[in-house]
Amino acid sequence: MSERQKIMLVTGMSGAGKTTSLRVLEDLGWETVDNFPIRLLRPLVREVLAGQDRTPLAIGFDSRTRGFTPATIVDIAKSLSDRDDLELITQFIDCNNTELERRYNETRRRHPLARGRTAMDGIRAERDVLEPLRRWADMLIDTSELSANELQQFVRQNFETQEAGELSITVSSFGFARGMPPLADLVFDMRFLDNPHWDGDLRELTGLDEPVTQFLRRTDGFEENFVRIRDLLLDLLPRYQAQGKSYVHIAFGCTGGRHRSVYTAERIAHALRENGFKPTTAHRNLASRAADAVELQTA
Structure with missing residues (x-):
């Protein structure tokens, strides 16, 4: 059997560290793409598997991604997991509501789901939307008490040397x-x-x-x-x-x-x-x- 293609779906709460995780994966040699339209996920996977290059691929998405529907993503992930030529990993970056609110207030950024309301309103709305993905994820990373450097270190430790199927x-x-x-x-x-x-x-x-x-x-x-x-x-x-x-x-x-x-x-x-x-x-x-x-x- 030819080498299996490794694909990681990276999602999570806005402000929890998804972008940081993707950047580290890119440094480790992964090909990364963020906010990829969900409707193009299947065609992308087919194209990747049709080629000879088996560089691991990380795809980031969250509530801002076009066509974002957690149930659809879970269905796609389930179907892809059945393929023998693909190793699919789902990573969910989480953080408690209080710490997320602190980060948004500190950076003065608007939460994407706040829509004129408070940051906490947006955080709560997003958590409700993302719950199906959180339950489905293979790997849950809680960054509530992690600095950006500690998150980077954790991602490096887990994905720098791991081979397909290896614990x-x-x-x-x-x-x-x-x-x-x-x-x-x-x-x-x-x-x-x-x-x-x-x-x-x-x-x-x-x-x-x-x-x-x-x-x-x-x-x-x-x-x-x-x-x-x-x-x-x-x-x-x-x-x-x-x-x-x-x-x-x-x-x-x-x-x-x-x-x-x-x-x-x-x-x-x-x-x-x-x-x-x-x-x-x-x-x-x-x-x-x-x-x-x-x-x-x-x-």
Whole structure:
């Protein structure tokens, strides 16, 4: 069988980050088109499949797109999903109403569905219209607590190396003192381990440095629980894949996100690679200062 054509339909709430996602995909080598007329979607797909070029294609649309009818889009997506020569992905970029209102007020842009009313009126109207697409989407990205840079990083992590049919896995570290990661599927709290921060020789180092890794390997409870977590993930990941899940984000947290969570994330990523997976690693708070006051909370 010839290589399958990858096509992604990108939609979501206006102001949530659809344009940012498309720009990153373009940087990653995707061919992208935004606000494409819905009535031309089938002809475009036929033309793409008739050619020899299998460059992945991302098509953006939202409530401003000509001929936009969510039910029609879902019907088209269902029919395209049945094709053997096509891999279809649907990405929905969402954001809570309060944050969207803040963004519109800050930029002084008019919401496309406001029509002389308040931005919140437009946001609520659009959410009602888009609900069928939100339910249908393969991948939901909530940007309520993400900066533009964090959204860009997430898109790169999930689409830079993924091959057709491959489970895309992100293994990350973070500090609870700076908030939970909003897009994690599985979260493991590593604060039951002794904290290297309280060792003066280790405080300025991170979980990537050998003295810290040696400290944690010797810490009571690490090795046996690492094995339990590893074995759990090796059991769960194939099950997620069998259920059709394409993206899994596994996050490890500690107080500041610089020592315990970083080391555990690296060890888990290495174990997954040894077992045939291709995870991407990301360390959210690795660059934070060890002396930051937020680090001095209870371990």
